[in-house]
Amino acid sequence: MRREGLAIMAAATVTPESFGPAVALSCRECGARTPLAPDFACTECFGPLEVAYELPSGDPEALRAQIEAGPANIWRYAPLLPVPADVATRPNINPGWTKLVKADNLARELGITGGLYVKDDSGNPTHSFKDRVVAIAVEAARTFGFTTLSCSSTGNLAGAVGAAAARTGLRSCVFIPQDLEQGKIVMAAVYGGELVGIEGNYDDVNRFCSELIGDPAGEGWGFVNVNLRPYYGEGSKTLAYEICEQLGWRLPDQLVIPIASGSQLTKIDKGLKELIALGLVEDKPYKIFGAQAEGCSPVSVAFKTGRDVIRPQKPNTIAKSLAIGNPADGPYVLDICRRTGGAVEDVNDEQVVDAIKLLARTEGIFAETAGGVTVGVLQKLIKNGLLDPAAETVVLNTGDGLKTLDAVEPTTGLSATIRPTLDSFREAGLA
């Protein structure tokens, strides 16, 4: 019943141009193709669906020029995304084109000689990489005629959905565990959409969202991370595009990427491969390293023990935006890190906090806990010899320290308190 309803809705608004170069959804497991629709699981094998393209063929130089003449946001890559060519003219939150910071001070401290860059996604509109994925999901939602934007979230995603819905004039209704910290509730609720607390944990929230999608009450609802997930996920490809363009249309040697569901890491790899296939960058080997918190390290454990199967964990870490105990894309992440010669590593909460402060002290970048995880893992990978300090390395910061102040608060404060006199200043040894 529901499937038919959606198909009718889609028929009303989808044109051959709606999804730009995207031509189908294809199953990542069995390869079966199905038309572009708000579907997320293969009807043949229940594998996850992803977007398949017919990417532009022709002169890479012309495509590079077209991209460089585009806007300073992800829509410069519209020819490589499942969005219409005129996407930049439509109201959206317009994330991306965040800074790629040459991190010479941090490189010196870590002994990296081959060049180190921080891709700093805290510069996005709601200060996390989630704006990238939500922006694409919003375009799909409009195309499919959805009128309510929704998701399950524990923080960053809720804010990104709330903000994007506000800008684009969609209704939003976001579901979170009711016991979330007050600050995170405010950050998500301020955009004026419905914010619903669920009596239960994040798993309960997720289960409820799946039920709602199958119910008439969910008719017209686009869940960015469920029925719009294939489109949503493609937003992460733009991180790969931007890194290479900002390096001067060149692949880095090594990338350190956080793992939550694992989707971001797999899509960055997909983006890099597309750039090579299109001739936009010269082909050469690159290594992808995955980063987890020790308190939620199912992929890291599988990597280290040489297993192909991910054993779910019950998360217990301050890196809450990475705390997915049963990551859907974990097996794909293992494949990519092994195939490219990278690795998966994890750090404990103390190392996460130390890494946040190291990045802030050396580069003036205040990262959220997920950024502490990647920088901490980078440090650990150098120590254990898995990452080459003489090779060019890019490390991702996917969110903003202002969102996880509590992580550094216990160990960050005034250096001294003095009376407003020069004598008091001298006594404190600050001169």
Place this chain on the structure above:
Amino acid sequence: MRREGLAIMAAATVTPESFGPAVALSCRECGARTPLAPDFACTECFGPLEVAYELPSGDPEALRAQIEAGPANIWRYAPLLPVPADVATRPNINPGWTKLVKADNLARELGITGGLYVKDDSGNPTHSFKDRVVAIAVEAARTFGFTTLSCSSTGNLAGAVGAAAARTGLRSCVFIPQDLEQGKIVMAAVYGGELVGIEGNYDDVNRFCSELIGDPAGEGWGFVNVNLRPYYGEGSKTLAYEICEQLGWRLPDQLVIPIASGSQLTKIDKGLKELIALGLVEDKPYKIFGAQAEGCSPVSVAFKTGRDVIRPQKPNTIAKSLAIGNPADGPYVLDICRRTGGAVEDVNDEQVVDAIKLLARTEGIFAETAGGVTVGVLQKLIKNGLLDPAAETVVLNTGDGLKTLDAVEPTTGLSATIRPTLDSFREAGLA
């Protein structure tokens, strides 16, 4: 003694190219000129010093092209700033080129028909416009051979100085009232510089900094908002440049700008006049409107009562980043708002909170209290007929809502709490 010391220090590093097109400091009161140095008060009349230029003459089209080919930050305007031509190649925090958001939803709610834009400076590295002014001050500090970057601050500036010092390898020592909220202390301290709490209020902190500048203990210290103030202030000109370039090299009809010390508003006016003089935009009248909080409204009161003299106030408002009771540039602000046909208006704290939520709900932009002040004042100016809704208007958001969560927290929260069942969902009336 100190003056000589600084002159010697300066002689060691200052070259004719150090300050690009800047040629002198000039007194805003008496016009007396003095060489470029870390000075801030006229030796003739004690008036404030500002940077004087010999701006590039010649083909505006060529200058526009040069700017457009520059980096996506304030250094694209290096030919118009007191910085060396190669500034973009030196380590700095690289703020600017923030989004100019076409705010059609907000325009509809406010009845603006002439076009409305939000210049959203929350996109800067530490999420406030202070990164712009600090970035220029850092260049001056390096040129003058200062080794410690300092300031007095109650929040945003402390973070901007801490981050910029970290990136550029300068030592930093920032002074704040010791009773600042814990969150603001963390945001400023995380960058690892010295953060010193002063037993006293902000006036005590300021007085102490002035003493320190005159003391041998302050040798080699660059206070961004005191002895580097003439350079620092010029950073705000880039807001004018960006707004006009992002409009397609065109002046808007009306601008709504917050007033703290008033420096930002005067420098935006200076920037607009420079663009006209250089032929980069076509000359036409524009109106500048100043925005204050009712609890700190000395300029607004002077404007409304037709006085030329600003009567200091004791601030009492949630808009703490604007809470300067005796604004140094107040008289200049009055001049500009009167000369251009604008006005100065104020809103109370409740209106500030309402405006923050209005902007978030309509455009997905979460502003700090200062942004609530400008949007609230915009709304009030339309109601009282002082701002023309049929003219093109730009309103500034100078900081990020994540920094002033407490302002909206009491009135922002969950819409509902439900059990994870469809029945509970339906009962809550959310379907």
